Amino acid sequence: MAIKNGEILFIKSVKDGIPNRDPLNDSDARRLFSEEDGRISLSDVSIKRDVRDFVFDLYPDGGPDKKNYIFVQERINEKGKLLGRKSLAEFIAKEAGKEKEASKHMKSVLLEHSFDVRTFGIVYSVNPKFHLTGPVQFGWAHSLHPVNSQYVQGTVVMPSSDVKEGNEEGSEEGKTQGTIWTSYTVPFAVFIMPGVINAKNAEHTGMTQEDQELLLRGLWQGTQHRQARGRGQQQPLMLIHVEYKDPFYRIGYLEDMVSMEPEASVWKEEGQLPSSLQEIKIDLSKLIETLNKHEDKIAKCRIWCHPSLIVKNDISAYIQPLW
Secondary structure, three states, X not given: OOOOOEEEEEEEEEEOOOOOEEHHHOOEEEOOOOOOOOOOEEOHHHHHHHHHHHHHHHOOOOOHHHOOEOOOOOOXXXXXXXXXXXXXXXXXXXXXOOHHHHHHHHHXXXXXXXXXXXXXXXXXXXXXXXXXEOOEEXXXXXXXXXXXXEEEEXXXXXXXXXXXXXXXXXXXXXXXXXXXXXXXXOOEEEEEEEEEEOHHHHHHHOOOHHHHHHHHXXXXXXXXXXXXHHHXXXXXXXXXXXXXXXXXXXXXOHHHHOEEEOOHHHHHHHOOOOOOHHHOEEEOHHHHHHHXXXXXXXXXXXXXXXXXXXXXOOOOOOEOOOO
16 A cells, blocks of 8 residues: 655653764754753754664664665775765665666665665765655654753773883883763753655655554664663653645644643743653643544544653554554
8 A cells, every 4th residue: 555645743752861962062962942942952864863773773684575775874895994875775786686787777776675765765976866855754853841951071991092111211101091071961851853754755765654664663663772872861752643645735733733741931930950751741632633623634643652651631542552
């Protein structure tokens, strides 16, 4: 069956880390809003990498029928050099047994054998050049409340270089102490990210329902899977997928219909920001009201929800089992 037009809402939390740092601001949290607003943000690139890394590790050999290779990845050749677009595409073609076809029809080979090309699209700047807009597009994820990042530092016991034998004067050379590290971190934050699935673009890339289900699973389990000290403890909290009957219709801006209690103004007034899930509730009242209002346009709505998240509304009719 063909992919339907759809919208995605993804809510996740982070503790003691920053999922997506701003290299232009000393690797602090990204802020697209003013300091007075207080919210921080995550780029769609960060979210897509979570999905790609999950699929890459889930199907290192391309998976069933060699359909789920990842094109956008860091791969090093035998000389220790990173592969570029052409070499990555040729690697996938070789692994899929399509080297001969790839010489003239690389676009078709990648669409058939690369999950992220079918899902997120591709810019292939090697002759013959081609470009495809992916059916799945994510917006920026923004925190549902003000967030203060903290500047912290610590020490590493291990010295950066060996201590050498003494010189002619008898003094020792080299580092004799550990190094000092500094970093920004966020104690706690809850983010919401919107996304769309374009049915017509899916026809052009050949994205399948199996790809769609792998994408949704990748959002959830990919958030848990990709680990790094600076990313903190990340937890998927809620994933909403709305499918529409009309391939040219969507409600839009569903993220504006989701709110968190207490509201941002309360946190600002009290001067105490949320520090755990137990201190907040997610309110879907406006979203559910809107979905009911447009139910004649909606084919299906599904919600995955972490058991620790407190939701103000009854969503039992939409709940799906977690992966």
